[in-house]
Amino acid sequence: MAENVAVQIANIALNNLGDKIISAFSDKTAQAFATKDRLKDVINSVLRAHPWNCMTKRDALTKLGTTPKYQFDYAYSLPADSLRVLSLKEEVDYDYAWKIEIINHDKQDQLALLTNATSANIQYVKKYSGNQVHDSDNNTLTLFDPLLIQACGMALAGEIAMDLTGQSQLRDLMLGKYQTLLSEARSINGQEGTADKIESNEWIESRTKSSSGWFKPFSASTASGV
Numbered sequence: 699m700a701e702n703v704a705v706q707i708a709n710i711a712l713n714n715l716g717d718k719i720i721s722a723f724s725d726k727t728a729q730a731f732a733t734k735d736r737l738k739d740v741i742n743s744v745l746r747a748h749p750w751n752c753m754t755k756r757d758a759l760t761k762l763g764t765t766p767k768y769q770f771d772y773a774y775s776l777p778a779d780s781l782r783v784l785s786l787k788e789e790v791d792y793d794y795a796w797k798i799e800i801i802n803h804d805k806q807d808q809l810a811l812l813t814n815a816t817s818a819n820i821q822y823v824k825k826y827s828g829n830q831v832h833d834s835d836n837n838t839l840t841l842f843d844p845l846l847i848q849a850c851g852m853a854l855a856g857e858i859a860m861d862l863t864g865q866s867q868l869r870d871l872m873l874g875k876y877q878t879l880l881s882e883a884r885s886i887n888g889q890e891g892t893a894d895k896i897e898s899n900e901w902i903e904s905r906t907k908s909s910s911g912w913f914k915p916f917s918a919s920t921a922s923g924v
Contacts, residue, residue: 701722704737705721707733707741707839707847707850707851708851710852710854710855711733711852714855715862715868716863720733728861733858736854736857737828738828740853741850743853744846744850744853745782745823746781746782748883748887749782750887751843751890752841752843752846753823753841754822754824756821756822758817759776759818759819759820762774762775763803764804766799770812772812772818773812775810776798776809777822779824780820780823780825781824781825783811785821786815786818787820788819795813796812796813797812824838845879845886849879849883853872853873
C-alpha cells in the first residue's frame with residue numbers, strides 16, 4: 699500500500715538522523731508528527747527537482763476560450779495532477795516558446811500554459827496528492843522507483859533535521875546526500891532515454907541560504923551534485 703511506502707520514506711529519514719523510526723503516522727511521537735507534516739511538500743519538491751521517469755506523463759491540453767493579453771495567442775488548461783511541465787509539442791514536429799503563468803478565465807485566476815501553438819501536447823511530472831492511503835491516481839507512491847524513494851527520504855531528513863536534532867551540520871549532510879542521489883538519478887535517466895535538462899533546485903537553495911549568505915555544507919564532496 700502507498701501508506702507503507704510513505705512510512706518507508708519517513709523511516710529512511712529518521713534512520714539517517716539516528717532517530718527512532720515509526721510504525722505508522724498515527725504514532726503519538728514527535729517523529730511521526732514531523733515526518734507526516736512535511737512529507738507531501740518534500741516529495742513534491744523532489745519531484746520538481748528532476749524529471750523522474752517513473753512520474754512522467756503525457757497529455758493533450760484543452761484550449762481555453764480566454765486569450766493572453768499579449769505575446770502569446772493561446773492559453774491551455776493544465777492537467778489537475780501537473781506539477782512541472784517538461785516540454786511542449788504541437789501536432790507537427792515544431793518547438794514553440796511557452797510559459798506557465800496565471801490567466802484569468804471565467805473570472806477566476808488559474809495556472810495555464812501560454813503559447814502560439816495551435817495545439818498543445820505536453821510531457822509533465824505528476825504531483826503527489828498527499829493522501830497516503832487513497833492517492834488520486836492509484837496510489838502514486840507505489841510507482842516510485844527505489845532511487846526516488848531514497849531521494850525523498852534524504853530530502854525529508856534534511857527538512858526535519860533541525861526540528862528533531864537541532865544540528866545544522868547534520869541537516870547540511872543530509873542535503874548533501876540528497877544532492878548526490880539527484881546526480882545518480884540524472885545518470886540513470888540518461889541511460890533509460892534522452893537526457894533532460896535539469897534546472898537548479900530552489901528547494902535546496904532556500905534551506906542553505908540565510909540573510910548573511912550561504913551555509914557551508916558539512917561535506918563539500920557530497921554537496922556538489924546540483
